Amino acid sequence: MYLLKPNPAKQLRSKDFESEPRFQNLRKLLIAAENQGNYRVTPLPGCPRIPPFIQLRQYQQQAVGSWFANQGRGTLKMATGSGKTITALAIACELYQKIGLQVLLIVCPYRHLVTQWARECEKFGLHPILAFENVHTWQSQLSTGLYNLRSGNQAFVTVITTNSTLMGGLQSQLKYFPDKTLIVGDEAHNLGAPRLEQSLPRTIGVECQII
DSSP: OEEEEESSSOOEEEOSTTTOGGGHHHHHHHHHHHHTTSEEEEEOTTOOOOOTTOOOOHHHHHHHHHHHHTTTEEEEOOOTTSOHHHHHHHHHHHHHHHHOOOEEEEEESSHHHHHHHHHHHHHTTOOOEEESSOHHHHHHHHHHHHHHHHHTSOSOEEEEEEHHHIIIIIGGGGGGSOSSEEEEETTHHHHOHHHHHHHSOTTOOEEEEEO
16 A cells, blocks of 8 residues: 655545555556655555665665575575664565565564564564553454454554464464564574474465574
């Protein structure tokens, strides 16, 4: 779902074309128009987009390319401080553009990492649900987000949780997630790849682990 702003004044609005197959050609034309400077395409709040002040380094671009070449599954093995978080979020942005990604679920081993991811996500225009404290609060937020997603009133949902919450109350909710869901496991060795694999619904086809 985008708000299209011609330069400089006239506005054109289009609903849900980024996730509907019949609108794929239209989306490509609009992106081409943006690249030519005829339009400025701005996603609605909560949709992933790489901010203009972030430029991926060459090794980050290579990591993104390698992950896609591996059919959308893989592990980012990058040194501390090399920008694994930004690389993973760049993958989410690319998936949003390519397939109309609808949900980003980030799983962290510790609570302080949840808040760190939340800060980074906000830079990418995301409004994450923090699912790790009051279960009634985040379950209500998640249910509302998924309902709005199915009804077309919301284009994207971001959830950040902990390993313990995933293996507890959140795992039972994964069956309600759409097929176009990206699950990012931060410090995946703490959760264990087999356990992460077993916790995912078979319909979810994209996964990124970070070590």
